[in-house]
Amino acid sequence: MFWLGLLVLSLHQVVGQYTDDNLRSFVTLPDVRALSFDITYYDRSRVAPGYWFVSPYLHIEPDQSTSLYEPYQVGPHIYDQDGQLIWTGSPKFENRNVFDFKVVHRIGNRPYISMILQYSRDHSDPGYGIILDNSYEIFKKTPLRQDLGVFDIHEFNVKDGKSALVTVYLSEEIGLEEFGRANEKTWLETGGFAEIDLRTAEVLFSWRSYDQIPLRETVHYDRSSPAEGLPGWDYVHINSVDKNDNGDYLISMRFTNTIYLVNGKDGHIMWRLNGQHRGDFEQDFTFSKQHNARFLKSTGTHHIISFLNNASDEEFAEEQVSSALIIEVESGTVPMTAKVLHRYDRPDGDLTRLRGNSQALPNQNMFVCWSQGGFMTEFSLEGEQLMSARYKSSRYSNYRAYKFEFVGQPHTPPDLVSSVLGTDESNLVTNIWVSWNGATEIASWKFYARASEFDYPVMVGRASKTDFETMFTAKGYLDWITAEAVDRKGHVIGTSELHRTKHPVWKTSGWKGHGAQPQPINPTTIYAGVPLNSKPSVADSAAVDAALEANLHKATLTLMSTYKFIRSIGSALVLVLLLALTIALIAICMLSRGWRVRLYQRVPTEEEMVEQSIQLHPESTH
Template identity: 70%
Template sequence: MLGFGLLLLLCLQNVAAWYSDDDLMSFVTVSGAGPSCLCPELDGGSANLRILVQLPDVRAVKFDITYQDRNRVAPGYWFVSPYLHISPDEPTSLYEQYQVGPHIYDQDGHLIWTGSPVFDNRNVFDFKVIHSIGNEPHISLILQYTIDGSERGYGMILDKNYEVFKKVPLRQDLGLFDIHEFNVLKDGKTALATVYLNEEISLAEFGRPEEQTWLETGGFAEIDLNTAEVTYEWRSYNQIPLAETVHYGPSSAVEGPPGWDYVHINSVDKNDNGDYLISMRFTNTLYLISGVDGRIIWRLNGQHNGDFEQDFTFSKQHDAKFLESQGTRHIISFLNNASDEEYAEEEVSSALIIEVESGTFPMTARVLRRYNRPDGDLTRLRGNSQVLPNQNMFVCWSQGGYISEFSVEGDPLMSARFTSPRYSNYRAYKFEFTGRPHTPPDVVSSVIGTDESNLVTTFWVSWNGATDIAYWNFYAQASQFDKPVFVGNVSKTEFETMFIAKGYLDWVTVEAVDRDGKAFGISKVHRTSFPNWETSGWNGYSSSPRPNNPATIHQDDSSTTADGWTSDEDLLPTADDPADAQIRKATLMLMNTYETMRSIGGLFALVLLLALMSGIMASFMLIRGWRVRLYQRVPMEARYPD
């Protein structure tokens, strides 16, 4: 019974690795990280049981998801970039667990790819798929500047293998690479970036000619992707008067550098005519800028008199993009925040699609579609909207990673947000995408058992970034020179998959298979880790077990069910006596409990697990004085302004 108790405790401890945290995912296999070490040891010769669990540092944020009508949502993956603070963290934060940066999730909230280790746990913004370079999809993103100024930030393009294709700097006199926009244009040759610069100006416009203040001007640059040369640039000062700002007034106090952020540009797009559409958050205005001479062609103002007769208002808007632009008629989408850190002009934020006609007199602007934030709240900072290929609307409401999808008719279909309120997301997108990492799948395996009759090998496998895995095939071989033997398979549902095979299998590999049954990736050969048999409750005939020859214990198809999947019953050895039968039954119950926990939902599973673990832990704490190390949370995000 002691041996079985230790076995039960070890397995529960390993299962708890996935469910002990309510807002962050944990993994055994990520980026070649070491195995989960199921190694009970006697600490310093005492009777205290010490279980070493080595987990990789990737802790992806979890989602809470609600579907109103899943059948109508568009296909695709979520492209999000969680961050804790909008500004770069102090250098010491580089050594926190990998949590922020670019991530891809499926529509069940399962992680597909994490790029946090690739970008050193740094903030990444505007993370999305682009189709304008060659015949293959690519990924574009903004890698934020570092707090010490050692790196000024970049626009980056990755290929479908998640490897850097282009790294685009901003010309040094244009300052740091801004986090708001990296818009690769349709020709695939240039990209647009927002620009923030500082200069000292006179306040004569406000009737204070004897006074000067520093001003943070907003502008944009068009950058050649091959040479990084700036092919066009524009700045707001001397184009947009101080009087247009809603953030400052004639009596505002002067400021030192960086100065008044009087327009706050947050998006830029370009149409086929060569003109530019920009959004200025602190003037509540969209501007069309001439690509010939930089003049303002027209202003669409959200709150005051602009150049249009319009049937709607908006304010503090983000992410204005052309959906169509033909001559004088433009279809534009944007997020109407309707509020900022200080004021709210409306009761709820919304995503808008509008029609602008500048060829009539008077010029007109009208709403074609409106999508109100489903929870009736306001997005005071950041956010974006995206029209999907099936005309559904996908919206990021920013704070807490809140995202929504609507049908073309305006029906809410899905809402999701990060389980942890500590994280936010500037922009989120949804795309169909096929990722093919060059790295092989990661596999970890461990063996446990109390004697030769009940040894089992547990596999964990993941492949960071592979999008179209249907199931995994598992193989073992007697030595590195022997032919691999098929030992079972299991369908892939989450980022990391667990599989249990009978016997002590030492040399193991795992193969990824797509929906058409085609194998397209295989792991490196991995050696199975094992516990300290002397202290693990081993009661076998020898002092330690020897690995099994998989060709002997998996020599026929009797261990597979009719549809080809391995049966839980057949993973365990046959019992020859009542004691072995009890161990077999209990171990099978544990395996089934694990699968049940995965299927009934995180919260209920967590409650059940905590209750079970509390009883076991309390018993051992009373008997052996076991001390538990608790997870330490990361502090809440500071609410810094943009």
């Protein structure tokens, strides 16, 4: 009874997804622990289509290596809008931190993905800008020139498919005469940026803050700040760079509370938009400690810019709530003006003291990552909150998160696992789990079994895809399993490798059936008279004919031998025996040709196969 109860339980829960409050596991990817989301929709009909591109991390600095088992959980991930995993790149990138993970539509006629692979803890690996194609294979791997230091985690902004913008941190020793300390020196981190050629990694343009931004503009240090050794004062802290069609650069400096426009020819600062002291503009708003300044539109002297107004850092808060802003800047008037077009306040009324970003979506919605805990929201253009989501575990955060439409077509085959359980022949079932990491076009799965490795596949059922991993339960002990991924138009887009079904140690599993252990069955005895999608080759037909001839020869020899044995028996009995043997010979021929006499069972339809599946869905997210 215990084992029967265990069998029933296995058929009424999602065995393939061991879920706790924070992380999810999968039978097909046993080393992966994917983060779970808490999601609330306020008006789902108005959210933009697309997937969430997130790169959760535990610590902003690279973690130390350890000999302990570490499940794959940080790094690049794609989720759908129900919080179901679409792709994890954590195994591909060795559980390392990844930043600025997003889609690039500026290369060729299909989407690509760009990201920053963080430098290693000992700096033996300086990190890279990486571009993946939509099969998740590395298309380009772009290093930073050695004299520019390690690859900074803030920015990898692919512009036209030929070049990318990156932020740069370099250190130099300076005198403190500007602060009235003529005899003192300190090390200084000079935040800057570079535009690099994606093909050759050649630096096309570079810029650094020192000599352009004086010490007096920093809000992070003052005349009394003690001098520091390497790496030195982080006095501007650049965290984003963008470029317009005129070739000028928009940069955000967190520790000066200023967004700058830098001339793309000679590097001089064209204007300063300061969040606390007005800078060069007449403006109707304030901001501070901002992130992720982006051109939404830039023509001549007129610019539409978005950014995240953190309004705080680890020590101070200039406002009571963080917000995403869309502003209009006009630099061709006297005085120059800047005004807020749209404001999106953090909906929980809190402050994002570190990191974060905002993204204007194609339908004019605003998607905002508030960083801590992976908190994300989507707003309508008018500022109405449509959705909020955050990780169930507050231990993880995003630096930035994005939302994009995307088609993923991995070259690797789907992952499949199958196992059998039961206590006797009447309740044997085969559980099948399948997933395809990164495939976005799957609508359903078809499942097949074979009598042997060389037999034709027989369809045993199908199931709709509703989650990253799909579980299907089939009657009987089936072996040699495969699964086909089917898109919304009914086309097969991928097939798993052939997999043998795992079985328990029957002696200790409660097996009470006939024999020491059960044997796999020929799937045609339960599911179909003729294998599906099969067209025998000439070689296969010859093999069948040879087997049939051998069976007939054996049957004939048996019949002749038996006849000789019973010749001395009475004629009536001989006639009965001959008739019985003739019927047996006919039956052998029928079986040899693949016929089945099934007076006890009707062949199930494809729809009935679906009902045989026991596939449990996760609770709906509200």
